[in-house]
Amino acid sequence: MTKINVMDLIKNREFREIHDELKEMNPVDIAELLEDLDEKDRPLVFRMLDKERGAEVFSYMDDEERQELVKSFTDQEITYILDSMYTDDAVDFLEEMPANVVTRLLERVRTDTRRDVNMLLKYPEDSAGSIMTVEYATLKKEMTVGEALDKIRTIGIHSETIYTCYVVENKKLLGLVTAKDLITHERDEKIIDLMLDQFVSIRTTDNREDAAKMFSKYGLIVIPVLDPDDLMVGIVTFDDAIDVLQEETTEDMQKMAAMEFNEESYLKSSVFSQARHRIVWLLILMFSASITGAIITRYEEAFAVIPLLVSFIPMLMDTGGNCGSQSSTLIIRGLAIDELNFSDAFQILWKEFRVAILVGITLALANGLRIYLVYKNLNMAIVVALSLIATIIVAKVVGSMLPLLAKKCKLDPAIMASPIITTVVDTCSIIIYFKIATILFKL
Amino acid sequence: MTKINVMDLIKNREFREIHDELKEMNPVDIAELLEDLDEKDRPLVFRMLDKERGAEVFSYMDDEERQELVKSFTDQEITYILDSMYTDDAVDFLEEMPANVVTRLLERVRTDTRRDVNMLLKYPEDSAGSIMTVEYATLKKEMTVGEALDKIRTIGIHSETIYTCYVVENKKLLGLVTAKDLITHERDEKIIDLMLDQFVSIRTTDNREDAAKMFSKYGLIVIPVLDPDDLMVGIVTFDDAIDVLQEETTEDMQKMAAMEFNEESYLKSSVFSQARHRIVWLLILMFSASITGAIITRYEEAFAVIPLLVSFIPMLMDTGGNCGSQSSTLIIRGLAIDELNFSDAFQILWKEFRVAILVGITLALANGLRIYLVYKNLNMAIVVALSLIATIIVAKVVGSMLPLLAKKCKLDPAIMASPIITTVVDTCSIIIYFKIATILFKL
Structure with missing residues (x-):
């Protein structure tokens, strides 16, 4: 039904x-x-x-x-x-x-x-304290398997999970016993003999995202939470961890698209709330982009002589933005899933530089050839090709390094994404472009 | 240590x-x-x-x-x-x-x-078949709790999880019994009496992402997998589901940044492989952006007369791109986590339109005022302000509708993200800008 x-x-x-x-x-x-x-x-x-x-x-x-x-x-x-x-x-x-x-x-x-x-x-x-629950099953180390099963029988129903039981003494966590162990051992065996004393735990004060990542790393259903005095105060379960991971990803994506994080669901949030979460970054980026415009006015005479120069500005800006956005996305995501660290900075820089050279030359050849064939203007083809290579190198270096820098400064790397990178790269690419043009065209 | x-x-x-x-x-x-x-x-x-x-x-x-x-x-x-x-x-x-x-x-x-x-x-x-495992515990409906526990004792150790046992008859799944039920019931009770016959299941042929989402939706540790003949063939566990969700998100993010999905880890992949996954979209977008350039050349005379016109192009392009990217990100993510559907299209369109009006007017006032104060040029302030409002409306409408359209056409909505939106919006905003300018400046 x-x-x-x-x-x-x-x-x-x-x-x-x-x-x-x-x-x-x-x-x-x-x-x-x-x-x-x-x-x-x-x-x-x-x-x-x-x-x-x-x-x-x-x-x-x-x-x-x-x-x-x-x-x-x-x-x-x-x-x-x-x-x-x-x-x-x-x-x-x-x-x-x-x-x-x-x-x-x-x-x-x-x-x-x-x-x-x-x-x-x-x-x-x-x-992590904010996502934990306080319903869990505790055992004493002196208990037998039979006594433990009897205890679970009485309290089990009220616990979010009984599949991992916690052996505690004065609230101090000594070890874990799984329901599997209880089922597969004889009733007269002692808890202390089958207790696992090596276990993963988190602190109430840990960041909830870091806590959530432990679930996927170790494949656990539940993780015990200790307070600053090392006493057990709760558990976090995998379903809450999945929710945290999903929400943190949504937050990252919104920040990467120049928005403040909006917890409300899209359809239920008001138009005013939607606008409010989007407007601050738009204003900042709009005024930053005006700097690029101001630089262009300095080259007024250049495009007064060769108006064609203006027509390659959108292509240069977009390509720079896209290249930077590719690099920043890879690094931001790599940092988020702990695949990358600040200590990899040099290796990343060197890789992005070489990728930029490869990509830059390919794009420069393709576009240079097109310009030469369409406009029969070799100088223009060279100016655009060289500008493209330089822009792509700047874009990939800036795009990969800013998120790492943000991480180092304990900021959220997600803010160093496409929109900011684009604005920074735009300014650089316009300067490079007109510099090369004024030299080659002797303006 | x-x-x-x-x-x-x-x-x-x-x-x-x-x-x-x-x-x-x-x-x-x-x-x-x-x-x-x-x-x-x-x-x-x-x-x-x-x-x-x-x-x-x-x-x-x-x-x-x-x-x-x-x-x-x-x-x-x-x-x-x-x-x-x-x-x-x-x-x-x-x-x-x-x-x-x-x-x-x-x-x-x-x-x-x-x-x-x-x-x-x-x-x-x-x-879903590709992420399932075939180690699981089956019971017969005639068994008693005691017999079930004895069976688990012998096979349990080899099963990825014994916390949910499957009651099957001729490979047909009749219901579930949890380890919690087995522990909390008397040994002589019948399995058929405590078996849950309402349960969530997936098909081997289901998409693995859809299967993974069931875990967060229903908070399950494990879900049984049925083949096309309705026979039970395996289980999927929550840890594999978390991995799938993480990987699908990474794939979405890479596509949203104009890359083909690269399964290799960043540090281990070669420079050549990195370049290959990034270059196709860059080429497509670069040539598309040339269209915007070609349009600009049509207005050569306009900016020959008023060179200042050129200096607002980057600001208009970036703002349009950012506005479109905000909308497309919200919609793509909303579709990915099943918060939005194609059937919400009209509601989304109407919301984005109103958000665009609010955001557009704010940005237009801020920038118009700035231009008026800096350049003492009222006409220019009006041209830029009107172009901004129009651009933002186009950006938000295109940005929100293209991902929905992709979904409807059974394409991945993630490709309709910032880069493509930017290219489309650029062209529109340049045309709007020069149209308004030629009218207001009588060019």
């Missing part, structure tokens, strides 16, 4: 059928369905879910629709949901709510929920 | 200490260490690992170093490694080897390894 069919059932108010369909659907799909409904149908359908399932579906919904939906809830209903949600999801939800509502709600939830939520709320938004 | 310390031990040939250190290290870190060693030390250190661990480390290494390392192996050693690796990793390795070597090796491996490898080798590179 597809989502569209359920939408039809809702339109026709066939409540019994809707109820039956919802029971068969994945909670993620129900969340998607609810988002597509209009505001008056949403609470209606939501209330057809049993309470526990409702809380799960709620945690999968988008912020905007969730805030809309919650308006129709009683405080009791919200409190139940908050108590049932994983703490990290509850925090995500509360962060979008007005402060006075949060205070009111937190007064009504269970004491342990309030304590956990308050702890998570204090971590900075880009820290 | 850091990698650098181990490197020192290797340099000093302190074999006993190296051996002890390796025992404590994570296999992923050992693989990284091996990649950093020079060719003669690599086999030396590799042979210090016990056989099973060696096979695991081998599966984490990069292709280049692996191919280099394998040259020092006997056929027997390689065969052992192939038999120990997960089938998907073995296939990744074999795909990089010469065909005659593959044939020779496959003759020597176990029959089941050969059968599995041959099956995986026949899936197209971008299909």
Whole structure:
């Protein structure tokens, strides 16, 4: 049964059928369905879910629709949901709510929920602490496999994952035991004998992107989080890590296209918000590009004598921009996925220089020949060809080095992308072009 | 102990200490260490690992170093490694080897390894079949929880994941049982009673990127793969999905910067290969940009009379390019993460149009005022301001619509990014600019 069919059932108010369909659907799909409904149908359908399932579906919904939906809830209903949600999801939800509502709600939830939520709320938004959850299974090293399994049986259901259990002593993490180990060993074996004491961990203060990368590097489902005193305070799970990686990539791409990062989804954000996130860089780049224009006016006499000179400006500017953008994209992405480091700077410079020579000569020959054939003007062909080679070298060197420099200065390399590179390279290429032209044409 | 310390031990040939250190290290870190060693030390250190661990480390290494390392192996050693690796990793390795070597090796491996490898080798590179693995745990619906646990105990160790078990009948997938269910239920309960019969699955023929997205959407660790006859043939695990998502993003970014996708890592690829992947688009875009140049020559007389006209060309071109690139990036990314669809085209068009008006007026006012103050030339200020508004509208409309159009035509939207948009918008903005100028200056 597809989502569209359920939408039809809702339109026709066939409540019994809707109820039956919802029971068969994945909670993620129900969340998607609810988002597509209009505001008056949403609470209606939501209330057809049993309470526990409702809380799960709620945690999968988008912020905007969730805030809309919650308006129709009683405080009791919200409190139940908050108590049932994983703490990290509850925090995500509360962060979008007005402060006075949060205070009111937190007064009504269970004491342990309030304590956990308050702890998570204090971590900075880009820290590993902000994406961790506090539901996990702990064991003691003196336990037997049987005792451990019995413990998991009682607490397991409330934990986001029980597949890795943590052996702790006074909150200090001694080692890991996987569910696989528990299943495949005899009940009377001791936890301490099968515990892995070499493990990957992260700190609450680590950058959340660095934390997320550990998942793909080590292929882990879950990583324990330690506080600055080395005590275990939570876990991060792979699904949150995937979300972080996706979001960081989107952020990089937006910055690379001269925008400030906009967390809202495109369709839901307002025109005003879209314009605001785009305008600052456009203004900066527009005024920077005026410098190139000012340089051109200095060569007014040159193109007064040879007007054809002007017609190669767009081609030179675009080619320089494209070459620079290729290099900066490769370096920014390489830095983002830890394939490149600042220490590779010299190797990168040398590679880009040689690539620039190869690309430059090819493009110069192709375009030089075209100009010679079309305009029968050998000097012009030479001027354009030489300018192209010089522009491409500048573009590739600047394009590859600026992101590395940004990284070194602890700035986000993503801002040193196509738009800035283009503006810098434009100025250089125009100067090179007119210099070569004035020399060759003896202007 | 850091990698650098181990490197020192290797340099000093302190074999006993190296051996002890390796025992404590994570296999992923050992693989990284091996990649950093020079060719003669690599086999030396590799042979210090016990056989099973060696096979695991081998599966984490990069292709280049692996191919280099394998040259020092006997056929027997390689065969052992192939038999120990997960089938998907073995296939990744074999795909990089010469065909005659593959044939020779496959003759020597176990029959089941050969059968599995041959099956995986026949899936197209971008299909879900190509990233699946065939090691998974199956149960029968008549089993009890106790029997299921006993079965896992014997086969579990060889399976990439035992946390989701598959209940099959004649290879047909009936449902799932999680390890959590097995642990938390009594030994005499029946599998059929706790089996989940609603589950997410993918097809061998699905696109691997679509398959990978299911993991983040549903927060799953593993998804079963069905063949066209609905029979279960393998599983895909979240770590392979993360890799696919990362690789697809890198591919998108490279295409968005006017490059053909280069699978090799930046530092390891040759200068020639780098140049080859960049040159085709540069040539196409360079010749396209010449069109803009040709248009400029048509207005030779205009800028012969008012040379100042030329100096605003770079600013107009860059601003148009940046505006278009902002829109195209938002749309391309939105399509990639399934936030946008072709059906949103009208909504997007309308939003971009309004954003363009807002951004256009702001930039036009800022630059018009600047030009008026600097050059005391009201007409010129008006020409530039009007051209800016028109250019920005064209840029945002073209920038947002071309990726959607590409999607509709089943092309990769990523090619409709900044470079192509810039070239298209350049031509339009130059025509608009000179048209407005000739009218206002009565040229």
